Amino acid sequence: MGIGHKDIKLLWGRSGNRCAICKTELTQDKKAVSSSFTLGEQAHIIGEKEDAARGKSQLSLNERNTYHNLILLCPTHHTEIDKNAEDWSVEKLHLKKSEHELWVTEKLSETIDHVLLAKQTAISSVIDSAVELCELNSWKNWTSYALAPNPVWKSERIEKVFEFRQKVISAIWPKEFSKLKNATITLSILLNSAAQKFADNSTKANDNLYAYKFYKAHGYNDNYHKDLKKYDKWLDECYYLLREATKAANWFADEVREYINPMFFAEKGKYLIEEGPFMDMSFRTTLLEFSEEEKSTFPEALDLNV
Numbered sequence: 001m002g003i004g005h006k007d008i009k010l011l012w013g014r015s016g017n018r019c020a021i022c023k024t025e026l027t028q029d030k031k032a033v034s035s036s037f038t039l040g041e042q043a044h045i046i047g048e049k050e051d052a053a054r055g056k057s058q059l060s061l062n063e064r065n066t067y068h069n070l071i072l073l074c075p076t077h078h079t080e081i082d083k084n085a086e087d088w089s090v091e092k093l094h095l096k097k098s099e100h101e102l103w104v105t106e107k108l109s110e111t112i113d114h115v116l117l118a119k120q121t122a123i124s125s126v127i128d129s130a131v132e133l134c135e136l137n138s139w140k141n142w143t144s145y146a147l148a149p150n151p152v153w154k155s156e157r158i159e160k161v162f163e164f165r166q167k168v169i170s171a172i173w174p175k176e177f178s179k180l181k182n183a184t185i186t187l188s189i190l191l192n193s194a195a196q197k198f199a200d201n202s203t204k205a206n207d208n209l210y211a212y213k214f215y216k217a218h219g220y221n222d223n224y225h226k227d228l229k230k231y232d233k234w235l236d237e238c239y240y241l242l243r244e245a246t247k248a249a250n251w252f253a254d255e256v257r258e259y260i261n262p263m264f265f266a267e268k269g270k271y272l273i274e275e276g277p278f279m280d281m282s283f284r285t286t287l288l289e290f291s292e293e294e295k296s297t298f299p300e301a302l303d304l305n306v
Contacts, residue, residue, distance in 0.1 A: 144275070193241050
């Protein structure tokens with residue numbers, strides 16, 4: 001996992017959206033770059049990798065990607081500190097970061113809504129959980145297995161989805177983020193419903209869960225056609241819930257970009273699903289999204305006990 005959204009929020013907020021070296025005002029949104037704004041870069045103090053500038057350290061990769069090891073810079077100064085690592089030591093960068101954040105507190109405190117920043121940071125922990133536990137980085141890949149003619153879920157994924165649902169239930173949501181709250185709750189309910197629906201009729205082998213084809217599991221079956229219809233109905237429900245969860249994932253990402261981080265999955269784009277192979281061995285890739293009318297009904301339209 002890369003830099004968490006909680007760490008991103010802390011870094012940008014405490015840096016006042018400015019380069020720690022030249023104080024240039026920065027933006028996270030590439031689309032907003034103009035003569036007035038420069039694209040900010042989240043630079044590592046101790047390099048992210050061992051062979052990077054200042055990379056020799058006992059810190060783990062996760063520790064290297066936290067707020068405490070990051071400094072917000074403009075592209076020019078990011079390049080400078082990495083090309084001149086001898087002049088920009090770890091100690092010097094930590095000092096520069098501390099001095100800059102003190103300057104922000106003294107000079108810009110009136111323009112920064114610290115209460116809102118604290119609320120955004122708290123919500124960011126839920127966002128980080130969604131990225132990790134719902135595996136948003138590989139959504140199209142893992143859902144393609146769950147939407148296949150012979151669907152498969154990793155048993156660990158079932159557990160992670162349930163963990164995310166529990167985290168969302170226990171989350172405290174500031175009123176300013178009601179739309180993000182609704183989208184997140186909807187995602188947690190639909191994805192957990194899809195996982196539990198599949199788990200209800202699956203068989204485990206190694207680390208995977210496979211669809212249990214009970215209609216032919218024990219040889220000759222007097223109720224073969226009736227059981228096959230029951231199996232197909234169950235399978236359609238699994239597919240339907242996962243497609244709906246994909247819509248919720250896209251809604252969730254849109255709200256995160258609106259209220260927390262404008263660059264959230266901006267480069268990768270929307271979450272897609274891939275279904276197949278079909279009878280002609282073809283595959284179909286689809287973008288699924290809720291309409292505004294549908295969004296207005298969630299999460300009340302769902303079973304909140306799931």
